[in-house]
Amino acid sequence: MNTQSLPLPTSFALTLRGYDRDQVDEYLAETRDELRLLALDRDAALAEAETLARRLEAARTENDRLRVRLDRLVGTPADPAAVGDRVRRMLELARTEADAIVTTARRRADAILEQAAAVERRTAARLRAIDDFLAHAEHLLAEEPEPMAPGKHLAAA
Template sequence: MTTRELPLPTSFALTVRGYDRDQVDEHLADLHEDLRLTTLDRDAALTQAETLARQLEAARAENDELRARLDHLVRTPAHPAAVSDRVRRLLELAHVEADTIVAAARERADAVLRQARAAEQRVASRLRAIDTYLAHAERHLREEPAPRADHLAAA
């Protein structure tokens, strides 16, 4: 999403009976379109944040499951003296693989968490900008263009 600057106050051409109605209507239509696009950007950002939050929860659940499996393996180890060399080697490899799986799951969960936090910050920033823009647009739409006396005299 590109950052848009807030529009500067618009001045309208004076006509004999006030401002040029077509020019004012066109400006209001532009404001409404900007407001619509800004709302779409906000909705897309919220959807992305929700998707990242779901991915984070899935990664956390997977991490919890892997931790539980590792805890089970660690708590019920086979005594090395009671098993053959081949079984002992298989157990060592299983422990190494379990450690690798847990480390990868932790890295993945951390990465998803970082992404979710970054997305949350982007969404919060976008929402602040949208709120500012909406407040400006609403204020601008509420202000009825009233011709100033000196402009009328000049006309």
């Protein structure tokens, strides 16, 4: 989330002796709520990144398995002279089909890899923006004035 899109007031209304306490309290409450939402968004982005990492690993494993299978099929071709025309034709069709399956699997694996990489990049950018906002908000909250005793207002002090 971009911190520039948040409605952060640049100043608070001045009262007789200081800032309007209700306005400051409301601002701090809104900031805390926004922090909670950002933390939830960050956690969801991390979970999504973990899911995509698992999918990516599964795609890589499947791709490796298919490569081993293809190498085994290509590495041990049947001798066409030892078989009849009908069997030779069946072998050619099987090879063609196997090549098509491997090509499709490679394309699917590449597409999954590209999608996972793009989502991971977007997730990393979102997490950096959230971290920047949280750091800024924590800084603002650290500057929060000490709470006054009940019943006392800045204007009455």
